[in-house]
Amino acid sequence: MPxxxxxxxxxxxxxxxxxxxxxxxxxxxxxxxxxxALAIYTSTxxxxxxxxxxxxxxDGWALCEELRRANPDLPLLMLTxxxxxxxxxxxxxxxTDDYMTKPFDPLELMARVKALxxxxxxxxxxxxxxxxxxxxxxxxxxxxxxxxxxxxxKEFELLYKLAGLPGQVYTRExxxxxxxxxxxxxxxxxxxxxxxxxxxxxxxxxxxxxxxxRGLGYRLEVQE
Numbered sequence: 027m028p029x030x031x032x033x034x035x036x037x038x039x040x041x042x043x044x045x046x047x048x049x050x051x052x053x054x055x056x057x058x059x060x061x062x063a064l065a066i067y068t069s070t071x072x073x074x075x076x077x078x079x080x081x082x083x084x085d086g087w088a089l090c091e092e093l094r095r096a097n098p099d100l101p102l103l104m105l106t107x108x109x110x111x112x113x114x115x116x117x118x119x120x121x122t123d124d125y126m127t128k129p130f131d132p133l134e135l136m137a138r139v140k141a142l143x144x145x146x147x148x149x150x151x152x153x154x155x156x157x158x159x160x161x162x163x164x165x166x167x168x169x170x171x172x173x174x175x176x177x178x179x180k181e182f183e184l185l186y187k188l189a190g191l192p193g194q195v196y197t198r199e200x201x202x203x204x205x206x207x208x209x210x211x212x213x214x215x216x217x218x219x220x221x222x223x224x225x226x227x228x229x230x231x232x233x234x235x236x237x238x239x240r241g242l243g244y245r246l247e248v249q250e
């Protein structure tokens with residue numbers, strides 16, 4: 027079963043979260059602050075991290091940023107008492123995949139954990155299916171029905187990144203770092219250009235759409 031790291035300075039929260047996770051069959055490791063959590067991550071295989079924001083030594087903001095820098099695809103779930111809109115926006119900008127506020131419903135927490143792990147496993151495969159559209163990362167080809175075509179490399183990587191976690195909001199900065207690399211020095215508006223090209227290429231395909239999230243970035247939604 028997956029191993030989940032729980033980082034929270036509140037011993038009661040750590041105990042409660044780990045209890046529900048273990049009852050559902052997960053292996054758990056816990057940390058009292060961000061620094062300890064980061065040390066555990068660098069030495070122990072971890073499949074998902076649940077982290078608080080307000081922690082001593084290294085807070086959740088810094089931990090989220092460090093974990094995302096180390097592994098762009100590691101599922102991160104912030105579980106915190108902080109519920110201001112700007113805090114949620116900052117959390118997603120730093121790279122968290124999901125955000126829950128305390129007090130929390132254990133059943134909802136388990137459902138979100140399982141959803142993130144499912145998305146992550148899809149993201150690790152070499153093919154992603156969006157309705158009738160299949161993206162093959164080994165060949166960089168797109169199969170739509172009986173038609174097969176190749177996208178320019180960066181367009182494919184951008185679409186593959188968005189498709190790996192449907193519904194996940196990515197900022198321009200995150201997409202630049204994860205698709206173009208942290209050493210990219212060009213204009214971050216190149217993301218907008220590539221998104222426009224992808225929308226034009228798939229304008230006649232209704233299996234998915236790339237949405238603009240005002241003030242944040244982009245996300246891909248699969249059509250029912």
